[in-house]
Amino acid sequence: MWKPDRKSNQPLYQQIADDLEQRISYGEFPPGSLLPSERKLADQLGVNRSTVVLAYAELRSLGIIESRSGSGTRVSRTKWGATPKHTPNWHRYAEGGNFLPNLPFLRRIRVALEQDPSIIDFASGELAGDLAPIDEINAIMNEKQNTSYWGYDNPQGYMPLRQALVSFLKEYRGIHTTESSILITSGSQQSLYLITQCLLSPGDAVAIEDPSYSYSLPMFQSAGLRLFRLPVDERGVQPEDIRSLFKKHKIKMMFINPNFQNPTGTLLAEERRKKLLDVASELGLPIVEDDPFSLTAYKGTPPSPLKSSDAIGSVLYIGSFSKIAASGLRVGWMVAPHSVVERLADARQQMDFGLSVVPQKVAATFLESPFFDPHMDRLRSTLLYKRDLIIEVIQKEMPDLVEYHIPDGGLHLWCKIVPEVNDTKLLDAAIQRGVIFVPGSVYGSDSSYVRLTFARARTEDIHTGISRFAEALRSTLEIEN
Template identity: 65%
Template sequence: MWKPERASKKPLYQQIADHLERRISYGELPPGSILPSERKLAEQLEVNRSTVIQAYEELRASGLVESVVGSGTRVSRTKWGIAPKHTPNWRQYTEGGTFLPNLPFMRRIREVTRSHPNIINMASGELSSDMFPNDIVQSLLQEQTFNEHLGYDDPQGYYRLRSSLVSVLERNNGIQTTESSILITSGSQQSLYLITQCLLSPGDAVAIEDPSYCYSLPMFQSAGLRIFRLPVQQDGIDPDDIIKLFREHRIRMLFLNPNYQNPTGTVLSQSKRIRLLKIAVDLGIPIVEDDPFSLTAFEGSPPTTLKAMDTDGIVLYIGSLSKIAASGLRIGWMIAPQSVISRLTDARQQMDFGLSIISQWAAERLLNSDQFHRHLDQLRVSLYHKQQIMVQAINRTLQGRVTFHAPDGGLNLWCKINQVVDDGKLLEESIRRGLVYVPGSVYGSEPGFVRFSYAKPYTADISSGISAFAEALNTI
């Protein structure tokens, strides 16, 4: 994001005015565009509000912007007194369409993390940069020559990557599959998007966990799906709740995250997995298993996946490298019956003609590297260490004020605040003190829950972040 240069001889307000004038002249801000409020722009640019006021006054004086009571500041429709042209009403367009915008809390979090890159970020589920396998990827790029065709690749995904995943998934997750049953995607969200758009229809009823990461994704509402809740207990959902929902609403699909569930961190018990699969088969309901966290298990073998137990082809399995290696590679995968893979591959080809061959090639080399297992071991140790620092900080500064359970894997702590709070006010007070996190209501929870991720913040910042939250809690 552009920011004024404090070392420049040109006054800050003039730099801001010039920057906005350029954006207006380039058409980035067409006539009628609403500009950020003085307070918000000052926050984004890290300047005093008076500086933004002066910049806006400069633009008003030149006729580029105008102030409208109740509407704020907007780009003038009659620039420099010239009669307006028939510019499209872009605001009307952006408020249309069927794909809904992100939830307000998520938009606020994104805005803060973009404008304040040094804020302590406990909202993102991304790994911190020191946990990426940069050294492994760099050595692979130096040691191995890229000789692949740079044209469009198979929209189902680079064959050698799919072949490698067959071995990796069997070895690490106990999943048996073939190359023809795997679709390479840009990550779990693209997999979910393809499923909701291609396998379901508006008005279909689906069941998701409560709370659930899926509540933070407007794609379900955009697809016109009816969403019903499966409350998450200490050992996961109650499979018998599915029977009741099916009888009342004819549920067509289940979306579950059985291992280190996001956001609660719970693991579905083995007895419930067996019961769940039997019910799904009896009722003929597909299960979408989102499994980004299994390989983060701190000790021992990862929890069993539903897909590894699936003998009836009823589970659509989703995984990715984002939470265990490198989110920037944008590599995920889906395992499904070949008829489903064929349908989604066709849709995928209409969207983007497939992923970059370069990122798929790098991912295939990474998965086949002898060092990848070393990376996973180091990742688990690092995540456990960061989790324990967060647990200790919470016990030290928030003892008795929040309740939580530390899971044996995953990236998050799910905390219940033991007092009545306003989610919005608490988040804003935390942001003022240099911390951002995700309020629990984003995941469908009632107010008074928060999700702290210990993956994104650096180890040295975790205690400071929890202290900032404690201070914010004291003010409301």
């Protein structure tokens, strides 16, 4: 977001007035629309409220905006909307469509992170700079490109990346597939979106883990799906639960994140994997295996995906570069039967003509480069270091207030707050102290859980972040009791 330049010779209020005038003239704030309150804008821009009062006074004197007591400050209709021209009611349009807005907690987190970049971030589910292969990717991007044509590519994905993935999936994930069974997507998120939009219909019942990353996605509700819960214990979901849900609700598909699950970090137990595949094949039930974390296993051989034992083709396998390399590349993939890949690639052609070739080239080169293995070794050992560090500090700062299961892979620590706590108040108290996390209710749990992501914060900030969190928790518990 734009911020006034404190080094400029122009007064801050004048810069703010000029910026607002420009945004109004571009139609960002149409005639009659409500502008942010003085306090809110001051918070957003990091200035005193009196500076915004002056900026608004300047715009009022020019007739650009109008203030009426009790109804806030609005863009003037007389100046900008001289009748008989009518501006469309963009508010009403913005509320239309089938896509539901994000969950309020997630919007609150996004705004807090935008407003204060120095906040210690235990909320974003991604890698910090010390875990991502920044130098390696920069080196690949700086290589001279000898591409002679930059036209539309195959919406199914750039062929050299699909070829690189065939070898990668065989070598690292034990999955045997072909280029024609792979669809490249804009992260795993788009795979989930395509599945909910193209393979399911409104009213269909689907089973998801409880808690689950899927609960944080209104995309399931936007697609009109009915969600049913499969409780996750410390060994994952119980295969028999899917059988009873199937009978009761005619479940059409099951979504599962079996390896270092988001948010709990659990690993689906070996005997349950086998049983789950047996139950799915008996019922003819498709399983969507969302597997962004398995290669982060801190020690030993990473767990095998369900897909590697899927002899009859029940599993749609989703992978991504986000949690092992760089989420900003937006490179993900799906391995699926050819008919599914064709259907989804056709949808991609209608939606966006496929992912940009540029990140696909980077991903293909990185996967086949000598950088990949050393990067993965460093990623695993640094994640382990950060996991141990966060646990050590939690033990020091709030040993009797939280319980957790220690994950063997992934980016998150799922914590139960032992005394009951109001998560809205806890999040506010944490943000005030300069630290942020995701309340467990976002993932369908009750409010006594929180997800602390240790991968995103800088190693040197983990101690301070947990101290701040502990302080926020104590103050929330004191207020409540």
